Amino acid sequence: MSSVFFSRLSASGTTSSALAQRLAPPQKKKLSWFVIILIILLFSFIKPTFSLGTVILIGLIVIVPIKIWFTYYNTMIYPKQMNKWRSTWYCATCGAVSVISLD
Numbered sequence: 001m002s003s004v005f006f007s008r009l010s011a012s013g014t015t016s017s018a019l020a021q022r023l024a025p026p027q028k029k030k031l032s033w034f035v036i037i038l039i040i041l042l043f044s045f046i047k048p049t050f051s052l053g054t055v056i057l058i059g060l061i062v063i064v065p066i067k068i069w070f071t072y073y074n075t076m077i078y079p080k081q082m083n084k085w086r087s088t089w090y091c092a093t094c095g096a097v098s099v100i101s102l103d
Contacts, residue, residue, distance in 0.1 A: 040059040087101065
């Protein structure tokens with residue numbers, strides 16, 4: 001009876017080797033709106049006498065620089081990292097990683 005119960009349990013997730021993590025392509029930055037809303041709510045709970053306008057202003061002060069950074073990273077830094085990754089080659093025999101100029 002207990003084997004039937006445990007056979008229905010399953011786990012899901014992603015595992016990868018250290019090599020796969022080291023050779024993985026760079027990832028774009030994703031903006032977590034949950035964290036930003038949490039920060040805004042934290043400000044509103046620190047001083048509950050804030051008006052709605054003040055909470056919105058604090059939210060804009062928090063959101064705008066974060067959004068600018070994410071946009072800058074995804075348009076300026078990420079493409080350079082991705083181009084470098086595309087020109088990187090891995091030797092399975094010796095384990096060396098080399099960057100080859102494709103120009």
